[in-house]
Every structure is written in structure tokens, then in C-alpha cells.
Amino acid sequence: MTALPLILTVFVACTVEAIEALTIVLAAGLTREWRSTFQGMAAALVVLAAIVAVLGPTITLLPLTALRLVVGALLAVFGLQWLRKAILRATGYKALHDEASAYLREVAAAKAATVSSRRGVGDWYAFTLSFKGVLLEGLEVVFIVITFGGNQRNMGAAVIGAAAAVLVVAVTGIAVRAPLARVPENAMKFAVGIMLTSFGIFWGAEGAGVSWPGNDAALLVLVPVAALVSLGYTVLLRQRPRPGLAPAVAHSSEEVASS
Amino acid sequence: MKRLKSIGAFWYDFVVGDDWRVAAVVVAALALTALLVHAAGVNAWWLLPVCVFGALGWSLHRATAGPKP
Numbered sequence: 001m002t003a004l005p006l007i008l009t010v011f012v013a014c015t016v017e018a019i020e021a022l023t024i025v026l027a028a029g030l031t032r033e034w035r036s037t038f039q040g041m042a043a044a045l046v047v048l049a050a051i052v053a054v055l056g057p058t059i060t061l062l063p064l065t066a067l068r069l070v071v072g073a074l075l076a077v078f079g080l081q082w083l084r085k086a087i088l089r090a091t092g093y094k095a096l097h098d099e100a101s102a103y104l105r106e107v108a109a110a111k112a113a114t115v116s117s118r119r120g121v122g123d124w125y126a127f128t129l130s131f132k133g134v135l136l137e138g139l140e141v142v143f144i145v146i147t148f149g150g151n152q153r154n155m156g157a158a159v160i161g162a163a164a165a166v167l168v169v170a171v172t173g174i175a176v177r178a179p180l181a182r183v184p185e186n187a188m189k190f191a192v193g194i195m196l197t198s199f200g201i202f203w204g205a206e207g208a209g210v211s212w213p214g215n216d217a218a219l220l221v222l223v224p225v226a227a228l229v230s231l232g233y234t235v236l237l238r239q240r241p242r243p244g245l246a247p248a249v250a251h252s253s254e255e256v257a258s259s
Numbered sequence: 260m261k262r263l264k265s266i267g268a269f270w271y272d273f274v275v276g277d278d279w280r281v282a283a284v285v286v287a288a289l290a291l292t293a294l295l296v297h298a299a300g301v302n303a304w305w306l307l308p309v310c311v312f313g314a315l316g317w318s319l320h321r322a323t324a325g326p327k328p
Contacts, residue, residue: 069289074274076285076307080315081276084322093323139273197315200285201307208289209296210304222308229312233319240323 003157005219006148009195010161013144016188017137018169020102024133026173027106032113032126039121040130048138052145052159059150065207071147072204078143079196083230086190091237103178141165144196151203194230198223278321284314 029037059067088094106129113125121127141162149158202212202219212218275282288310295303 069293073285073289076311077274077276077282080281080285080311080318083315084276084278084281084318087319088322091323143273197311201311204285204289205292205304205307208293208307210292210307211302212304218304225308226312229315233316237319237323 003152003154005195006152006154006157007161007164009192009199010141010144010148010158011165012188013192013196014141014162014165015169016185016192017141018166019185021134021137022169022173023103024106024137025130026178027103027110028126028129028133030177031107031110032129033123036121036123036126037130040127040132041134043127044131044134044138047135048142051139051142052155055142055146056149056155059146060153060155062150065209067207068151068203069207071151072200072202072207074143074200075147075196076200076204079193079198079200081193082189083193083197086186086193087230087234087237089186090190090234093237148199151199190230194223194226198226201226278318280321281314281318284310284317 025037025041028040085094110125110129118124145155145158145162149155152158198219202222206212214221285307288307292303292306295301295306
């Protein structure tokens, strides 16, 4: 298998998480103080890089069969979480993640908090807000980078995908200086959920001892099947009687259909 | 103790998420696949996809059975 699906999946997954982290960083930086915000962001990135640096090489030392079984199970469960949320959001059963309103919430909280200096950081609130936001959003990316990179024995490609996404989102965020509310986050989560679930099924079953018909080519069937099944569930849920349809439904349904 | 609990809750939410049944189905399906392959000699490649997509449908049905928020 080439590195391209690996890089693309990590890139899209990382883009979604980076956009959510950017919203928090912007709220902290524009409302409070940039220096402490950058310190928090840098500290979180160092922790995330350390996790990849320690776990990345370690995971590649495990026997491939055991690794595929465990990682396949984790990826399938993780991917199903993303898919479930994306489908519920697309059909109006769950509110869409709205970067603009998330930003306003963070700004209101940041304005209300008092300024205090600690451990050489000028504004502790801005530091912790930025640190927590980047760390928590980044953990999902680290998980995907380590599992995909470890399984493919190509940690470098996974890191390239993640780094490219962070760079693109950071440059766009600096240029726009506002939350990236127009990015179709739900459609991206839907696509990533399909990829994670498909790879999870593929690797998990291989780890359990299965020989896939067509070997790696089975993924070329598994991914479209996962997409069709998920779109099918989306259509079925949309066709249910809906008292009090949420206004976001029409928009999000288009998002998913276009993914 | 409180911190340990919150760390445990974070990792549970991180890996398992909103519906533990989905995770249970995936683990059970993998165990059954391994059993079929190694004990019965059946190349059960079809079992995991069927169970995973079935679990997704079941979970969505459970989540949407009540009124919309």
C-alpha cells in the first residue's frame, strides 16, 4: 500500500482537530495575551511530540499480528465514534459543532477570568486555556498518527500528514485572525470516520488471522462500502418523522452528501 | 483519588465514547473471528464488517429512538 492514503487520512483528521484547537488559541490570544497563549501552545506541542517520539518507535517493535489486532480494534471503535457523531449531526439529532459560537463562549469566559502570573507565565489563564485546548485536540491526532504510522511501519508519512495540516490551519488562522467557521467540519469528520473504521476493520481482522480476498485491494471495497452504509443510515434517519427539525439539518446533509 | 477517577473518565470517553455497546460488539466480533479462523479453520473475513456496520446502525437507532433535542 502506498503512503498516500495514510498521509491524506492523517491530514484530514488533523485538520479537523487543528481547527478546533485554533478556535481556543484565538480566543485566548485575542482576548487575553498572545505571549502566554503561545507559551501554552508550545508546551502542549512539546508534550504531543514527546508522546509520538516515545510511543511511535515503541509501537513499531511489537509483533505485527498483535499490533494489528489491538490497533484495528481501537481504530474501529474510534472511527465508529466519529461516524456516529457525524451522522447524528448531519441528521439534526445532535447540534453541529459551531466554531463561531464556540469561539464566543471561550471569549466570554476568557474576559471574565482574572489575570495572575505563575511560574514565569504572564497570564496563567491564557496559558492553561491554550495548553489544554491544543493538548486535548492534539491527543486524537497523536492516536491516529501512532496507530496508522505504526501499522504501516511508516511513522514518517503519518507525521508529515499531521504537520502539514497544523501548518495549513495555522497559516490560514493567522491570515484570517478568526475561527475557521466555514470549513465543512462535519463532512470531514464523516470522511475520517469512514477511513478509520475501514482501516480498523481491515487491520483488526488481519490481526485475528483473516486473509482478506484480494489482500490490500480489499480496502478499495471496504472504504466505499463503509461510505455507502453510513450514507444509507444518514438517509434513513433523515426520512424519519421529525417534529421540530433543526435549522442546521439541510446544510449539514449537503455537507455529508458532498463528502 | 478524584484525579485518578477523572483521568480514567477522560480515557474512557476518549476511546469508548458515548456508546460502550459499540466497543463491546467490536471486541466480541474480533474474538469470534479469531476463534473461527484458528479453531474452526474458517476464513471469516466477512464477520467483522457485518458486526461493525450492524453495531453502528444499532447505536444510531438507540440514539435517535427518543425525541430530537
